[in-house]
Each structure stands twice: as structure tokens, then as C-alpha cells.
Amino acid sequence: xxxxxxxxxxxxxxxxxxxxxxxxxxxxxxxxxxxxxxxxxxxxxxxxxxxxxxxxxxxxxxxxxxxxxxxxxxxxxxxxxxxxxxxxxxxxxxxxxxxxxxxxxxxxxxxxxxxxxxxxxxxxxxxxxxxxxxxxxxxxxxxxxxxxxxxxxxxxxxxxxxxxxxxxxxxxxxxxxxxxxxxxxxxxxxxxxxxxxxxxxxxxxxxxxxxxxxxxxxxxxxxxxxxxxxxxxxxxxxxxxxxxxxxxxxxxxxxxxxxxxxxxxxxxxxxxxxxxxxxxx
Ligand SMILES: Nc1ncnc2c1ncn2[C@@H]1O[C@H](COP(=O)(O)OP(=O)(O)O)[C@@H](O)[C@H]1O
Ligand SMILES: [Mg+2]
Numbered sequence: 408x409x410x411x412x413x414x415x416x417x418x419x420x421x422x423x424x425x426x427x428x429x430x431x432x433x434x435x436x437x438x439x440x441x442x443x444x445x446x447x448x449x450x451x452x453x454x455x456x457x458x459x460x461x462x463x464x465x466x467x468x469x470x471x472x473x474x475x476x477x478x479x480x481x482x483x484x485x486x487x488x489x490x491x492x493x494x495x496x497x498x499x500x501x502x503x504x505x506x507x508x509x510x511x512x513x514x515x516x517x518x519x520x521x522x523x524x525x526x527x528x529x530x531x532x533x534x535x536x537x538x539x540x541x542x543x544x545x546x547x548x549x550x551x552x553x554x555x556x557x558x559x560x561x562x563x564x565x566x567x568x569x570x571x572x573x574x575x576x577x578x579x580x581x582x583x584x585x586x587x588x589x590x591x592x593x594x595x596x597x598x599x600x601x602x603x604x605x606x607x608x609x610x611x612x613x614x615x616x617x618x619x620x621x622x623x624x625x626x627x628x629x630x631x632x633x634x635x636x637x638x639x640x641x642x643x644x645x646x647x648x649x650x651x652x653x654x655x656x657x658x659x660x661x662x663x664x665x666x667x668x669x670x671x672x673x674x675x676x677x678x679x680x681x682x683x684x685x686x687x688x
Contacts, residue, residue, distance in 0.1 A: 410573060410604040411435040411458065415472035418453065418462055427453040428462075429628040431472070435606070440599040442615040442636075443608040445625035446649025451608035452498060454625065455577045457481070458606060460489040477572050491522070494571030498578045498608075500562040504550050511553070512537075512546045515565045522569070536564040539594045555582030563591065573604045580611070592618050613653045616640060616674035624648060637671040655679035662686075 416431040428450050435441055443451045456462040460481045463470040474481040477492045497503050508514040512533060519529045537543045540560040545553060550561060559582045566574065576595070580588035592614055599605045609615050615622055615636060622639040624631040626648055632639055640652040641660075652660070652674070659665070659672045664682045666673045673679040 408437045409434050410437040410439075410477055411606070412473070412475040413457075416457060416474055417469075417471040418457060419469040420453075420466060421468045423468070426628050428457065431628070431630055433623060433630060433633050435604060437604055438599065438602045440596065440605045440618060440620045441607065442619035442622040443606065443625060444610075444612070444615060444622055444639075444650060445631075449625040449649070450628040451625060452577050453628075455495065455575045455606065455608055458573070458575050459493050459495040460484065460486045461495075490569075490571075492571060493573040493575060494566035494569050496563050496566050496574075496576040496579045498581065500555070500558040500582065503562040503565070504558070509549060510547050511542065511550055511561050514550050514561060515568050518565055518569050532568045532570070536568045539567065539597070540564045541590055556584065556587045559583055560587070560591065563594070567594075567598065571603070573606070574598065576605070576607045578608055578610060580609075580614075588614065612640070612651060613655075616653045616656070624650070635671075636674045637666060637669065640674045641671040659683070 412434050414432050416428050417426055418428040419426050431454065443454060445451055453462060457474055458476060463482065464486050470482065476489065479489060479492065481489060505514060505517055508517055515533050515536060516529055519532060537546055540563055542557060542560045542564060545557055550558065553561060559579060563579055580591050583591060588611065595605055596618055619636055621633060622636050623633045624639055631648060632642065640656045645652055655676055656672045656674050659679050659682060664686060665671060666678050667682050667685060673682050
């Protein structure tokens with residue numbers, strides 16, 4: 408079942424001269440884990456915002472084409488309607504904090520209270536997301552006393568607690584150290600395995616390679632390619648696209664070692680190891 412349909416999407420911010428998104432067309436199936444990559448200003452954040460309706464409802468500007476999320480045409484629905492189906496975690500977690508709650512616990516409860524979830528279920532949901540994001544130990548802290556990484560986890564927890572069908576994350580681990588990033592990716596993967604559709608804009612290519620089913624490569628507001636990580640990271644023009652392939656892929660490319668049984672290069676440690684072992688005599 409198609410969970411996201413984007414057809415001929417064009418968008419220009421007010422006062423901007425160039426299109427931020429230029430004829431973007433792609434479909435996503437339910438439960439897929441999709442990575443969005445591309446150099447700075449490629450349009451990754453704008454595309455994320457188009458999936459939750461901030462583009463065009465909040466940012467205004469010139470808009471053409473169609474975005475349909477879980478059957479709702481974004482252009483014709485309010486951000487409030489869309490947000491019941493699509494949760495978004497912003498690039499900067501500070502922009503996501505309400506600023507009015509005294510504890511992490513109350514901060515996460517806020518969205519749930521707003522949509523009228525019963526008290527006992529609120530408690531269950533919060534316990535579960537605190538555990539999933541490993542932030543139980545700060546549940547009684549003030550959100551503004553958190554480290555960047557803890558705040559980022561809290562922002563993700565608040566969105567996940569709403570149980571969206573589609574989760575859009577814009578560089579959700581930018582403030583996290585490698586161990587924290589890995590934990591957050593595993594948490595997102597477990598949601599994806601439960602059938603949640605995940606769209607993730609990301610700079611960390613090793614993570615994209617390891618976790619994403621398909622990768623959408625953007626440049627200048629246009630889709631360059633939408634394919635498996637192996638196909639995307641085997642492209643010859645990555646440098647031109649401003650992308651540095653995972654280190655495993657670069658080593659295998661340098662050695663001319665393809666993924667076992669395919670014509671593409673390995674993108675994960677496991678596959679690189681297998682392919683390289685095959686070469687050792
Ligand atoms: N609020 C805004 N107003 C005007 N132009 C913007 C705004 N946000 C982004 N842009 C422009 O839209 C283009 C795409 O930006 P963005 O979606 O932020 O790219 P990315 O997330 O890939 O770095 C860029 O040219 C950027 O300058
Ligand atoms: Mg961005």
C-alpha cells in the first residue's frame with residue numbers, strides 16, 4: 408500500500424528566486440525506511456516540511472503538484488489534521504520544545520493531552536518512549552537543562568508517543584555522539600519494523616547505508632536517483648552530488664571489490680567484510 412505519493416511537486420519560498428523543490432515525484436510503500444540525502448541546500452528539509460504540510464501552509468510561497476500522505480492531500484488539509492498521521496522531528500530540537508513545561512515528562516505528555524488521550528494510556532505511552540529513547544533518568548529534569556543529545560531524544564520521544572503512521576526526521580542525530588546516534592537509529596528501526604513508514608534526512612552515510620531500504624538523492628531541488636543504498640553509493644558521480652559514500656564502500660571501490668553476487672559495491676561493514684574475505688587467498 409502506498410503511504411506517501413508525491414507527484415510533480417514544485418515549491419518556491421516567498422521572495423526566493425529559485426525553486427527549492429523542482430518537479431519531485433516518488434512513492435513510498437507502508438513500512439519502508441527511506442533516507443533523503445544531498446548536499447547543503449539540496450532541498451532535504453524543504454521536502455520533509457512538504458510531507459507534514461508546513462510547506463505550503465506555514466511557509467506559503469508558490470506551490471504546485473501533489474503530496475498525499477496516508478490518503479490525505481496535504482494542500483487541502485490543515486497542519487493539525489496532517490499531524491495526527493505524520494510526526495516530524497526537526498533538525499534543531501530547540502525549535503521543538505514547547506518552552507512551557509517544567510519536566511521532560513510533562514513535555515512529552517503535552518501533545519498527548521492535546522489530542523485527548525486518556526490519562527492511563529498517556530502514562531503507558533510515556534513510559535514506553537522514555538525506555539525506547541533511553542531517557543528515563545532525565546524524566547524529571549527541566550527540558551532546558553538537558554544536553555543537546557538528550558533534548559534531541561526528548562524531541563523524538565514526544566513525536567513517537569503520538570504514534571504517527573509516518574515519521575519524518577530531519578537529521579535527528581545531529582547533536583548525538585556515535586553511541587547515542589546508534590541507539591536512536593535502532594529505536595527508529597524498531598518502529599519501522601512495526602510498520603511505521605520512516606522518512607529520514609541524514610548526513611551520516613554509514614547510517615543511511617545500514618538502516619535505509621531506499622535512498623532518495625536530491626540535488627538542487629530535483630531527484631537525481633531513488634534506489635537501494637548499494638545502487639546509490641555505487642554511482643560514479645557522488646562527488647559532484649556532494650556525497651561521500653560510506654567508508655566501506657570507498658575502500659571496496661578503491662580495490663575494485665563488488666558486493667558478492669552483484670554488480671554494486673558493498674555499503675555496510677558486514678557486506679564489505681564478506682566481499683573482501685572472498686578475495687583473501
Ligand atoms: N525559510 C526559507 N526561506 C527561503 N528560502 C529557504 C528557506 N529555507 C530554505 N530555503 C532555501 O531552499 C533551498 C533548499 O533548502 P533546504 O531544504 O533547507 O536544503 P537542505 O535541507 O538540503 O540543506 C535552499 O536554496 C535554501 O536556501
Ligand atoms: Mg536541512
